[in-house]
Amino acid sequence: MATWSLTSKQSMLCNVLADRSPRERATAVRQLLDTLEDEAIFDLAQTNQVAPQIAHALLDTLGDKTPSHWYDIHESNHKRLAAYLAELDTIAAGLAAEGITIVALKNGGIARGIYPCPGCCPMGDLDTLVELRHFRQAHNTILSQGYQLQFRSALEENDIEAAIAQGSAEYCKILPDGEKLWVELLWRPVDGRWIRPDQEPRAEEFIARSISIPGTAVRLLSPEDNLLQVCLHTAKHTYVRAPGFRLHTDVDRIVCRQTVDWDVFLKRAIALQVKTAVYFSLAIPAALFDTPIPQPVLAALKPAAWKEHVLTNRLNKAGLFNPHEKKFGKLGYIVFNMLLYDDLAGLMRSIFPSREWMKARYRFRSDWLLPFYHLRRLIDLTFRRMQT
Numbered sequence: 066m067a068t069w070s071l072t073s074k075q076s077m078l079c080n081v082l083a084d085r086s087p088r089e090r091a092t093a094v095r096q097l098l099d100t101l102e103d104e105a106i107f108d109l110a111q112t113n114q115v116a117p118q119i120a121h122a123l124l125d126t127l128g129d130k131t132p133s134h135w136y137d138i139h140e141s142n143h144k145r146l147a148a149y150l151a152e153l154d155t156i157a158a159g160l161a162a163e164g165i166t167i168v169a170l171k172n173g174g175i176a177r178g179i180y181p182c183p184g185c186c187p188m189g190d191l192d193t194l195v196e197l198r199h200f201r202q203a204h205n206t207i208l209s210q211g212y213q214l215q216f217r218s219a220l221e222e223n224d225i226e227a228a229i230a231q232g233s234a235e236y237c238k239i240l241p242d243g244e245k246l247w248v249e250l251l252w253r254p255v256d257g258r259w260i261r262p263d264q265e266p267r268a269e270e271f272i273a274r275s276i277s278i279p280g281t282a283v284r285l286l287s288p289e290d291n292l293l294q295v296c297l298h299t300a301k302h303t304y305v306r307a308p309g310f311r312l313h314t315d316v317d318r319i320v321c322r323q324t325v326d327w328d329v330f331l332k333r334a335i336a337l338q339v340k341t342a343v344y345f346s347l348a349i350p351a352a353l354f355d356t357p358i359p360q361p362v363l364a365a366l367k368p369a370a371w372k373e374h375v376l377t378n379r380l381n382k383a384g385l386f387n388p389h390e391k392k393f394g395k396l397g398y399i400v401f402n403m404l405l406y407d408d409l410a411g412l413m414r415s416i417f418p419s420r421e422w423m424k425a426r427y428r429f430r431s432d433w434l435l436p437f438y439h440l441r442r443l444i445d446l447t448f449r450r451m452q453t
Contacts, residue, residue, distance in 0.1 A: 067345070067348050067352070067377040068352070069349065069352045069353070069377075069380075069381060069385060070381045070385075071353075071385070073100070074100070074101065074105075074109060075109075075385075075386055077093065077096055077097045077100060077101075078097070078109055078110070078113070078115070078119070079353045079354055080096065080097075080354075081093045081097055081118075081119055081122050082115060082118055082119070082122075082314055082317075082354060083317060083353075083354035083355060083356075084314075084317050084321040084322065084354070085321075087125065090122050090125070090126075091125070091126045093122075094122050094123060094125075094127075103132055106119065107134065107135070112386075112387055112389075113309075113310045113311065113386055113387065113388065114187060114308050114310070114311045114388065115187075115310070115311055115314070116135075116138050116139075117138055117139045117142040117143075117184050117187055118185045118187075118314070120136065120138050120139035121139055121182060121184065121185050123135050124136065124139065139184050139185075140184070142184045142185075142187055143182070143183055145244060146176060146183035146186060146187070146188070147183055148240055148242065148244060148246075149183075149188070149191055149246060150173075150177055150183055152191070152238070152240070152246055152248070153173060153177060153191055153193070153248075154281045154283060155210065156206075156210060157281060157282035157283040158282050159206045159207075159209070159210060160195070160199075160203055160206055160282070161282040163199075163202055163203075163206055165195060165196075165202060165203055165206070166195070166196075166272055166284060167193050167194065167195050167203070167283060167284065168193065168194040168195075168271065168272055168275050168283070168284045168285065168286055169192070169193055169194075169283050169284070169285065170192040170193065170251070170254070170286070170294060170298075171188075171192050171294070171298055171315060172186050172187075172188040172315060173191045174285045175315060175318055175319065176188070177278055177281065177283055177285070178278045178283075178285035179285070179318065179319070179322045179323060180318055180322065187311070189247065189308075190235075190246070190247035190248065190249055191247070191248045191249065192249045192251065193248065193249065193250055193251065194251050194252070194254055194268055194271065194272065195250065195251075195252060195268070195272075196252060196268055196269055196272060197229075197252040197268065200229055200234075200250070200252050201225070201229070204225055204228075204234060204250065207236055207248065207250065210238075211238050212236035212248065213236060213237055213238070214228070214234060214235070214236055215235060215236065215237050216228075216234075216235045217247065229252075230427075230428060232251060232252055232253030233249055233250060233251040233252070234250050235247060235248070236249075236250065251268075253265055253268065254266045254267075254268055254271050254290075254294050255294060255297040255298060264337050264338055265337075266290070266333075266337065271286055271287075271290050271294070272284070274286070274287040274290055275287060275290075288319065288323035288324055288325045288326070288330075289325055289326055289330040290333075291319050291323060292316065292319045292320065292323075292325055292330060293330060293333055293334060293337075295316055295319060295346070296316065296334075296339075296342070296343045296346035296347065297339060297342060297343070297346070298312070299312045299315070299316065299346040300342035300343070300346055300405060303383075303393070303398070303401060303402065304345055304346070304349060304380055304385070305380060305383045305384060305385055305392050306388060306392055306393075307388040307389055308388055309385070309386075309387075309388025309392075310385055310386050310387075310388055311388070313346075313353055313354070313385075314350070314354070316346060316347065316350040317350045317353075320350075320356050320357060320358060321356070321357070327359055327362050331362055331365055331366070334366065338406075338407045338408075339407070340365075340366045340367075340368065340407050341366075341368040341372065341376075341404070341405050341406065341407050342405045343366055344363065344367055344373075345376065345380070345405075347362070347363060348363060349380075349385065351363070368407070372404060375404065376401070376404055379397070379401055418442075420432065420435060423435060423438055423442070427441065427442075
């Protein structure tokens with residue numbers, strides 16, 4: 066089983082963040098306070114982008130004795146996230162009027178559907194999922210609500226046709242308080258550049274299995290799909306790249322707050338041939354937060370010993386914490402992602418997808434152009450990977 070390198074400070078931080086009973090959390094907070102000065106705790110939490118969560122734990126334990134800067138950071142994040150979720154509800158209501166179902170993904174879904182405190186769910190944007198057949202109408206509805214189509218990356222085209230081809234579009238809007246909200250609309254549940262097209266879960270299946278959230282038209286992925294999607298998203302960030310460490314709390318919260326049918330989850334992960342990627346997304350929070358993931362599940366997902374050893378060593382070298390530090394060299398980053406495929410055949414199918422997928426993605430018709438676009442894809446994948 067993989068082992069992870071943690072300092073004592075990091076271990077104590079994880080104990081506070083683990084989604085456990087109030088009594089267990091209070092004990093963890095006391096241990097942290099007995100060991101570190103407030104300034105050191107604040108710096109550690111800020112560096113790892115978990116200050117609002119630590120603030121909530123401190124407020125629950127210390128009450129009025131909590132230093133004001135902790136209250137301020139939690140209150141600020143709570144206010145911001147409440148505004149985000151209100152916008153999410155408005156978007157969902159507009160789409161529902163058009164007969165379109167929308168699902169909130171990742172931290173947005175966790176904050177709206179399963180975790181009681183929005184202030185403890187920091188996020189930079191809202192990720193949402195609709196079916197491909199509804200994508201264009203959803204785009205028009207979102208524009209009608211005051212959003213602008215605008216990609217944050219200079220590598221992307223601000224064009225709806227290009228967005229549909231790649232699987233997602235980004236929108237921004239200035240909220241009444243001056244906050245700039247980014248909303249991502251996807252028809253691909255896992256918009257990863259190195260995830261093989263035939264590995265990607267189908268949005269239609271995810272949405273059909275989604276569950277309602279009381280008081281809103283927004284829906285939440287089923288527990289098994291929610292965990293699978295978050296695991297693949299964490300792998301997309303190579304477990305340690307920003308927001309890095311914070312992503313592992315998403316797995317902990319889903320496992321602790323939704324009832325996961327592990328047989329169903331395992332079956333879907335194996336069917337999609339993403340065992341290696343999912344294994345590390347589960348093994349890391351199991352080690353960091355003692356997330357209750359059944360050992361038979363980890364055993365069934367575990368890659369070959371040599372691969373587990375190589376990937377574990379590389380992640381330990383990069384560091385599970387401090388997500389804004391440099392984690393990989395350019396070539397090492399590409400090699401790491403290549404090793405996340407379950408086998409060589411899967412890797413080759415990712416680099417050279419089917420003719421049909423290539424034509425849909427790059428919008429060409431003639432088979433004579435296929436070699437050219439395969440070359441373009443290789444350049445595109447390598448260049449983008451080196452730029453992200």
